[in-house]
Amino acid sequence: xxxxxxxxxxxxxxxxxxxxxxxxxxxxxxxxxxxxxxxxxxxxxxxxxxxxxxxxxxxxxxxxxxxxxxxxxxxxxxxxxxxxxxxxxxxxxxxxxxxxxxxxxxxxxxxxxxxxxxxxxxxxxxxxxxxxxxxxx
Numbered sequence: 376x377x378x379x380x381x382x383x384x385x386x387x388x389x390x391x392x393x394x395x396x397x398x399x400x401x402x403x404x405x406x407x408x409x410x411x412x413x414x415x416x417x418x419x420x421x422x423x424x425x426x427x428x429x430x431x432x433x434x435x436x437x438x439x440x441x442x443x444x445x446x447x448x449x450x451x452x453x454x455x456x457x458x459x460x461x462x463x464x465x466x467x468x469x470x471x472x473x474x475x476x477x478x479x480x481x482x483x484x485x486x487x488x489x490x491x492x493x494x495x496x497x498x499x500x501x502x503x504x505x506x507x508x509x510x511x512x
Contacts (some may be wrong), residue, residue: 416497423490426459427505430466435481438468439509443470452483462489473511482506491508 434452437443445468456464463483473479487501 379484412493413497416491416493419490420487420494420501420503422505423461423485423487424505426456426460426461427464429459429502430455430461430464431481431483431505431507432464434468434483435479435507435509438473438479438481439511440512441475445473448481452481456483461485472501475511477507477511479511480506480508 397499430452434448437451437455438445438448449468451465452466453464456466464483466486467484468475468480469480483505487494487498487503488495491498
């Protein structure tokens with residue numbers, strides 16, 4: 376003897392599927408939004424890091440060139456940071472008065488909190504750093 380199973384009406388099944396989809400959406404949406412915002416914050420960090428690298432290289436190049444004092448090199452680095460709208464950038468050049476054949480070390484730092492797009496939720500308190508070493512000509 377075969378047994379007949381009761382079937383659901385198509386209208387009830389359709390409502391059930393819509394309810395399941397709504398629950399899945401409610402569970403997945405916060406995770407997706409979190410991933411998107413974290414990706415944007417990471418891209419912003421990379422976007423701020425690039426001018427620091429450029430400023431460090433240009434500052435070291437000026438400081439290593441003959442006849443350029445560190446003050447001129449530092450002005451060049453600050454100009455690059457200003458042009459790229461990097462806030463709170465600091466430039467450090469060691470040694471303060473390099474002689475020929477001395478190693479010139481330049482470190483450029485900027486706090487990420489002053490250069491972010493979103494409030495401090497991702498990567499809070501990070502200080503971005505770029506450093507370059509060149510030999511004085």
